[in-house]
Amino acid sequence: MRKFFGFSALAAVTASVTIALTESASAAVEPETAFIFNTLSFLMHGFLVMWMAAGFCMLEAGLVRTKNTTMQCAKNITLYSVAGIMYWLVGYNLMYMDVSGFMGSFAIWSASDDVITDAGFTGDGSGYAAASDWFFQMVFVAATASIVSGTVAERVKVFPFLIFTVLLTGIIYPIQGSWTWGGGWLSEMGFSDFAGSTIVHSVGGWAALAGAIIIGARTGKYGSDGSVHPMPGANLPLATLGTFILWLGWFGFNGGSQLAMGSAADVRDIATIYVNTNMAAAAGVVAAVILTQIIYKKLDLTMALNGALGGLVSITAEPLAPSIGLAVMIGAIGGILVVVTVPLLDKLKIDDVVGAIPVHLVCGIWGTIAVVFSGASFATQVIGIVAIGAFVLITSAIVWVVLKLTIGLRASDEEESLGLDRAECGLEAYPEFGSGSQRV
Numbered sequence: 001m002r003k004f005f006g007f008s009a010l011a012a013v014t015a016s017v018t019i020a021l022t023e024s025a026s027a028a029v030e031p032e033t034a035f036i037f038n039t040l041s042f043l044m045h046g047f048l049v050m051w052m053a054a055g056f057c058m059l060e061a062g063l064v065r066t067k068n069t070t071m072q073c074a075k076n077i078t079l080y081s082v083a084g085i086m087y088w089l090v091g092y093n094l095m096y097m098d099v100s101g102f103m104g105s106f107a108i109w110s111a112s113d114d115v116i117t118d119a120g121f122t123g124d125g126s127g128y129a130a131a132s133d134w135f136f137q138m139v140f141v142a143a144t145a146s147i148v149s150g151t152v153a154e155r156v157k158v159f160p161f162l163i164f165t166v167l168l169t170g171i172i173y174p175i176q177g178s179w180t181w182g183g184g185w186l187s188e189m190g191f192s193d194f195a196g197s198t199i200v201h202s203v204g205g206w207a208a209l210a211g212a213i214i215i216g217a218r219t220g221k222y223g224s225d226g227s228v229h230p231m232p233g234a235n236l237p238l239a240t241l242g243t244f245i246l247w248l249g250w251f252g253f254n255g256g257s258q259l260a261m262g263s264a265a266d267v268r269d270i271a272t273i274y275v276n277t278n279m280a281a282a283a284g285v286v287a288a289v290i291l292t293q294i295i296y297k298k299l300d301l302t303m304a305l306n307g308a309l310g311g312l313v314s315i316t317a318e319p320l321a322p323s324i325g326l327a328v329m330i331g332a333i334g335g336i337l338v339v340v341t342v343p344l345l346d347k348l349k350i351d352d353v354v355g356a357i358p359v360h361l362v363c364g365i366w367g368t369i370a371v372v373f374s375g376a377s378f379a380t381q382v383i384g385i386v387a388i389g390a391f392v393l394i395t396s397a398i399v400w401v402v403l404k405l406t407i408g409l410r411a412s413d414e415e416e417s418l419g420l421d422r423a424e425c426g427l428e429a430y431p432e433f434g435s436g437s438q439r440v
Contacts, residue, residue: 034262035127041261041270042132048252049139053080055245056146060153061429062239063302063354065231067419068154069429075149075158079165083142086170091141092134095174099182103175109134126260136256140200141169143253147204150354152211154231155218155410158424160403164396168207172395176203176388191384192376195257197317197367198385203392205361208352210396215409217351219416228346231353234430236301243305247281250312254319273319277312280319280331284311287335295339303342306355307335313360314367321374330370334363365389 057076061069092109111130145165152161177199179186193199220229233239254277260266288307292300311331315322322330341358350357368385372378403409410416415423422428 031127034260035129037261038126038128038259039132041256041258041266042128042136045252045256046132046136046139048249049136049143049256050080050249052139052143052246052249052253053077053146055242055247055249056143056150058242058245059239059305060146060150060242060354062235062237062242063150063233064153065419066234066430066433067421067428069234069421070425070427071158071420072149072153073429074425075161076146078158078162079145079149079169080142082162082165083145083169084138086166087134087138087141087174090170091174092137094171095137095177096182099178099184101185103178103184104182126262128260140196140253141173144173144200144204144207145169147201147356147360148208148211151208151352151356152215153353154420155416156211156215157409157411158420160407160409163403163407164207164211164399167399168396172207172392172399173203176391179388180384186384186387189383190377190380192371192381193317193368193384194319194371195254195316197313197364198388201313201316201360202364202368202385203388205357205359205364206389206392207396208356209350209361210393211400212350212352212357214397214400214404217349218353219413221351222346222349226347233302239305240301243308247278247308247312250277250281250316254316258320269320275324276319276322276327277315279324280311280315280327280334281308282311283328283331284308284314284335284338287311287332288339291336291339302355303339306338306342306359309359310334310338310363313363314370316364317367318371318374318376326373330367330373333370334366337362337366 053076057073060072060076064072088109090106090108093107094104097104097107097109111134113130145168148164148168149161178184180191180193180199181187218231221231222228251274255270255273258266258270258273261270284307285304286307288303288310289299292298292303311334314330314334314337315327319327338355338358341362342352342355345352345357352358365385368381369378371381400409411420411423419428
């Protein structure tokens with residue numbers, strides 16, 4: 001009897017809540033309320049994407065050798081700061097302000113929130129604080145620069161790398177971003193990239209590929225006979241922590257790209273994005289684990305970590321429309337692509353320390369093509385991939401070559417052997433175990 005009474009009471013409460021929600025949904029959301037929640041979404045999701053900077057830092061610090069750990073940490077906190085300043089000085093307006101097909105305007109960004117002085121917040125409820133949007137967009141460009149950092153680790157000098165970061169975050173990234181997200185020519189064609197499989201991730205991948213080729217491989221990585229000499233990372237638990245941080249941050253990356261949280265429909269869509277993002281990452285891990293066991297007869301942790309990231313990059317171009325099953329398939333293929341591409345790069349003698357090119361470039365391309373399953377035009381998606389890829393690869397290569405011919409790009413063989421922690425930073429991450437330690 002108590003069970004029946006409890007069930008009846010629960011049913012009555014549920015019916016009341018359903019009626020209340022139905023009545024609420026039928027009423028228009030107050031524009032000021034929508035403004036608050038939209039702004040809050042940008043800020044909260046931006047916090048999560050900013051946290052990805054820590055994830056990239058820990059992943060790279062764990063996958064380099066002990067003698068280069070300080071260098072990676074220094075590069076990551078500095079590149080994040082450089083990206084923020086450059087996006088304020090020129091990047092944001094170049095990407096979004098007065099875009100006339102191919103780029104916006106060269107101007108320093110400043111917030112304009114005239115809407116909050118308007119009586120009654122008239123409008124359709126799609127407004128948000130200008131600074132919240134700037135912050136959310138800025139943390140995206142910082143992620144692009146972090147991708148490059150991992151690939152060219154252990155041999156690039158710090159200041160040439162930071163000069164490249166200035167141009168990537170201030171000029172290269174915003175121009176190609178304006179083509180789609182700024183309402184430029186690719187947007188008019190119908191090119192679709194919800195959260196940036198191509199616009200963010202493959203851009204970082206193309207820039208990293210150009211750098212890896214022009215800078216060259218680490219000394220001793222490849223033998224004259226074509227052999228590959230593994231240089232394992234020093235701290236796999238740290239790399240694993242970095243991957244989990246990135247996984248968490250990706251909910252902000254994809255969920256915040258809904259660009260609104262002012263209605264029940266927006267919140268429902270954000271929840272769907274979270275689920276699809278999570279399942280794609282999980283599928284990437286499982287696929288990578290199974291494939292490495294089949295090929296190498298061992299479970300390779302680094303492949304599992306990059307499998308997760310490959311699944312995340314793959315679902316980023318369209319995390320809302322797919323069913324959970326389709327999201328799992330997209331993520332699993334991303335994990336497989338990572339496992340296949342890593343040894344292919346070694347055969348081509350392209351030295352990618354952390355596997356960023358397979359994860360961000362290859363899976364970024366795949367994820368952008370996979371939007372076709374959600375109704376996008378295959379031809380238009382390919383045009384966008386090729387156009388952005390060509391632009392970023394060519395401009396990045398020009399910058400890398402100019403830096404190489406002027407101030408130089410890579411450390412000397414002696415400095416590389418000593419480690420960039422001591423050669424470039426003068427401070428070892430693990431002094432008790434470093435080459436210059438004094439043991440008692």
